[in-house]
Amino acid sequence: MVILNLVLFTVLIGVLYRYSKGDTPLSRQVLAGLIGGILFGFFLQLAYIDDNAIVKSTLNWTNVVGSTYVNLLKMIVMPLVLVMMISAVLKMKEIAAVGKIGTMVVGTLVFTTAIAAFVGIVVTNSFGLTADGLTEGARELARAEVLTVRQERVSDLTLPQILVSFVPSNIFADLTGARSTSIIAVVIFGILFGIAALLVGRDNPEQGEAIDKFVDAAMSIIMKLVRIVMMLTPYGILALMSKVIAGSNGEDILSLLSFIVASYLAILIMFVVHALILLSVGVGTLGYFRKVWPVLTFAFTSRSSAATIPLNVETQIKEFNVPSSIANLSATLGSTIGQNGCAGIYPAMLAVMIAPTMGIDPMEPIFLLSLIGIVTISSFGVAGVGGGATFAALIVLPAMGMPVVLVALLISIEPLIDMARTSLNVNGSVTAGILTSRVLGEKPAEELGNV
Secondary structure (H helix, E strand, O other): OHHHHHHHHHHHHHHHHHHHOOOOOHHHHHHHHHHHHHHHHHHHHHHOOOOHHHHHHHHHHHHHHHHHHHHHHHHHHHHHHHHHHHHHHHHHOOHHHHHHHHHHHHHHHHHHHHHHHHHHHHHHHHHOOOOOOOOOOHHHHHHHHHHHHHHHHHHOOOHHHHHHHOOOOOHHHHHOOOOOOHHHHHHHHHHHHHHHHHHHHHHOHHHHHHHHHHHHHHHHHHHHHHHHHHOOHHHHHHHHHHHHHHOOOHHHHHHOHHHHHHHHHHHHHHHHHHHHHHHOOOOOHHHHHHHHHHHHHHHHHHOOOOOOHHHHHHHHHHHHOOOHHHHHHHHHHHOOOOOHHHHHHHHHHHHHHHHHHHOOOOOOHHHHHHHHHHHHHHHHHHHHHOOOHHHHHHHHHHHOOOOOHHHHHOHHHHHHHHHHHHHHHHHHHHHHHHHHHHHHOOOOOHHHHHO
């Protein structure tokens, strides 16, 4: 039966390949892969409802496609970040411009995270969600023990320590992604390297010209590599979505349906907030989501903001004419700082659910301001400890004097919600890039169009 399943999966890949021929836009190819993955996943669930071993064995093989695609994207993340940051600084020519762009990008990410926290608070309170009545099964209790150990490790991590961790001490180790803050470290190294190259060019114009040519050639190769990998997106989405659907547990979903609906509603509201922000700078909503669809779809299925960086950067540059300097900064910083879904909505919702069990009115102004402030500040800390939404909650809840057990109780539905949260995180970084580009009036370099 596994062989028959794999034959069907191969047929779907063949259909996608034929559909990709001609002038079919990537967004439609991705949609086709998404639909194919959903149908194949449901087929596995319904056909082998009493034989999970066959489903597991089938997914082990189909996941070769999905994991390979994700690994290829991860492979080009660090080279892309490094080369594009050096190139971006060289093209800006003015060192002061780097700080101006970085401040605008980070400010936008943090500001939207504060809004996301407020949205999470209001939606959770509107649904009347509380931590009372949640059942602690064996899996949840085991998870709680692990989280307790992690929380002890996180509790001693201060904001100054987090900021220091952003600075690279061994760039070669950070290029391997050895630390949770490696991406930011590579960004900082790329900026410093670019500034040094600018100063060399001022002292010796001939060497400066040679540096420019070398970096331009390197960036052309990297961008071509990104586009090659992007051609595989529909097949990666097909495999990833198949795994998501076939591996879902219907009973877990139904038992916590209210929390899932509330989470998705809060996420949807933040997508609307992003759209309104972009509309204020002249970016049409329908056109925007049509262009950014492939990026959000991959983020949804992969649950990885970091792996989405190449698609994110490519889309900002190609579809929205965002300069490479801004696109790279917003994509990389947005994957680790100010994540609207993981660091904004999720910990705020948990805090509001726990508050009534501790005799706290979650809509009390002092509680609201304290929670939003802590969530906003801790959005920097997520990058410092890694782990996305879970670690964001481990930072926020103890800071509010609350227990972390609720994080473990929601483990069964975590993947389902995390998909949408990751898409929101990525959309926030794209929004920051476009907004920064429009507000600062930055124009893309002419040669980018031919890369």
